[in-house]
Amino acid sequence: MPFYDEIYEDPDIRSILMRHEQAAGHAAEGFAVASGKLGVVMTTSGPGATNIITALANAFYDSTPLLAFSGQVPTKLIGNDAFQEADLIGSTMAITKHNYLAKNVNDVGRIFKEAIHIATTGRPGPVFIDLPKDVQLAECSLKSPIPSKINLVGYNPVSFSNAVKRQVKIALNIISEAQYPVIIAGGGVLLANAFQELKQFVDTLRIPVVYTLKGKGVLSDDHQNVLGLIGMHGRKRANFAVSEADVVIAIGCRFSDRITGDLQKFPGQQNSKIIHIDIDAAEIGKNVPVDLPIVSDAKLALEEFNRQIQKKIKETQEFPMNSWWYKFIKELKESSGIPNVTTSGKTGKILPEKIMYELNEILEPDDIVVSEVGQNQMYCGHYLNIRKPRTWITSGGLGTMGFGFPASIGAKVAKPESEVWLVAGDGSFQMNLAELATLKQHNIKINIIILNNQYLGMVRQWQELFNEKRYAGTCLQCKNGEYWPDFVKLATAYGFKGLRINKPSEVSMALKTCRSSKESFIVEMMIEPESNALPMLPPGGALNTFISRKREKKSIYDWYRRLPRSESEIADYKVEISKEDAFSVYFEKEVTT
C-alpha cells in the first residue's frame, strides 16, 4: 500500500492493475518478451506474493528478465506467522535467479539497482524482492539512495573472452569440413538480440536452421534456410535435418528432452559433432556431450564468427558455403509447405490445421502471436509463419497453462501498434479468464482465438495414443454432452463481442472480423474434439521416429532416400553457384528486425 500510494500520481510509471497476481506476473513476462526490456510486477504480501510463484518459475525456465517485488509484514513480525506473512525468500529460492529481503530502507536503492542488473544481464531471469511494510514507510537517510556503482563480487557474467576467438576459429574449421551441418537456434538468440548476426552467418554459410519453441522468430520462417521447429512436435524436415547432421551448431539452446528425443540417437554420439554456444556454462555438457563449447553471449559469438568468415573470404576470395547441401535443403523446404486443409474432421468440425493455414494468410509481419499451452501451442509452433523476432510468445520450459492470455496483454502494452493474437485452448483460457476485465478497464485490444476441442487436448492425445483412449480427467464436457462456459456469452459479460464458428469455410471470415474489431474480440472455433497435434515423437523416441498421419508418412522417407551419402553421390549433387550469386547474398544488408 505505501508503495502504491507513492506511485499513485507518478506521470512516468504506468501501472496496470490485473485481476490476479499470477496473471500480472505473466503479463510482465509478455511485456518483457515483446519489448526486450525488463518486465516488472508488484504484489501485496502473503497470498498476493504466493500467487506470483508460477510466473517466477515460468520466467526462470524461460530466462525472461523479470523484476518482482511484494510487500511483507513489518520486519519485527517476520518469523512470527503474522497475518498475511509468507516466507517468500524460502519459496522463491529455487525459481529465481536471485532474491532479496530488504531489511533496511538504506539498502533499498542498492537492492533495486542490483536486482535490475542481475535480472537483465548474463543469462536473464527473475529476481524477487521482499519489501517489509516498515521499510517501505521509513525515510532513507542516505544522500544518494541509489549507489552509482554496482558491487557484486560474486556476479561477473561472461559475455565474451579471448578464448571465444580461438574456439570460433576451431569451430569454423569443423564447419568447413562438414557435409551436413545444421544450426539449432534457441531462445538465447532472442535474449541476446542476435538476429542480424545470425542472419548474416546463415546467409554466408547457407547452413539450414531449425529452432526450438523459444527460438521461433529469431530468423523469419520465410527464410529459405529455415526448416522450422524441432523436437517432439517439430517439423519432420527439421527433425530429419538434425538426425542426419554431422555437425550441429547449437546457439542459446539447452537441449531439453523435448527437443532431443532419445539422447542416445541424438547427434554428438557417434560420428557427428556438436558445437554449443551458450552464455551459461552450466548448460554446456549438461544434457548432451559437446565437442566444442563456446561460453559467450550469442550476439558477440556470432559477430566473431562473421568477422573471421569475412576475413577468410577476403584472403581467399572463396566463398565458404556448402552448396550441394544448401540446394538439397532448399528443395526439401520447397517441397514441404503447409497444405490448405479444407475438409472437416470426422464429426464435421474444423480441423486445427485449417485455422493455422488461415492465420498465416491474415498475419502481418508485425503481428504478435501468443499461444497458450497444449495442442494449440504445438499447432502454432509447428505451422505458423513468424517473420520477426519478438512476435512469438509462449511458455516454454515450464509449459504453463494460463500464461498466454495475460502474456498477450503485456505484449499489447509493449507494442500497442501491433495486432496481438492469442491462440488459446479452451482449458488454458479458463485459467486466467478473469483478465477479460483488465482488457475492458484499460482498453486493450487482443484478438482472442479459442480452439475449443472440449478437452484438455494434449493430455487426451497422449491418452489416445498411449493409454488406449482412457480419457481420464481430460474431458471438459458435462455428462449430458453440454459444454460450458459459452465463450461468446462470456465475451458479452465483459462488454465485448464474440463469435462461434463450426465450419472450415467460416475460419477466414471470423479471423477478419476479429482483426477489424476495434475492441477485443473472442472467436470460439469449434474444432474436431479428437484432433491430434501430429506428427509427434513417441516419448523417448529418436528424432526420426514419428507418429504421423498416413498421408504424411511417405514424404520424409523420400528425402531420406534421396540424401546423398557417399562422396560420389555428393559430387553428383553438387551445384555451381556463381561468385556473384554467392556474394550478392553475402553483402545483402537487409535485416529482419
Place this chain on the structure above:
Amino acid sequence: MVMESVSEYVIVLLVEDHPGVTMKIAGMFARRGHNMKSFTGAQSEQKGLSKIVIKTEGTKEQVEQIQKQMNKLIEVVKVQVLQPDNSVIRELALIKLLIKDDLTHQKILSMIEIYHGKVLDANLKQVTLEIVGNSEKIDAFLDIMRNMNVLREVSRSGNVALLRGTESVFLH
C-alpha cells in the same frame, strides 16, 4: 558406454556472509540430486566472506556441473574443486566413550594413543576425546570403538581443506 568412475571431491566455496546463503547452496545440491557427504561453513580470512567446504561424490562430469551451478549463485564469489592429491583435507571428531571395566579402559587409552587422539574430558565412567585427521582415519577409529561396544556419541566437524603449497584458491 563406459562406466564412469565415481570419486570423492571437496568443493570449497567463498561466499558472501548473508543469511540464507547456506540454504541456497544446500538447496541446489538437493534439487539437482547431488550427493553431500559433509558440509562445513565459517568465517574466512576475508571480511564479509565465509568459506564453505562440501565433500561430495560423483563422476567428473557431475562435479563439473556442481561447480558451474554453484558459480551461478550470485552470493558465491569463488568455487574450487579440490582432490586429495593436491590439497590437505582434515576433519575433527569429538568422541565420547563409555568405560565398562579396566580392561576396556586400557584398550581405549592405547587406541587413542595410536590414533593420536587427545583426551579432553575424562572421569571413571567416560572419556571424551578429539581426533583430527582424514575422514577414513576417523572412520577406522570409530569402527574399533563400535566393535568394543564403548561408543556413546560422536560429533564430527565435516571436512575442511586447503590447497597444498603457497598457492591460494581465492581472492587476494
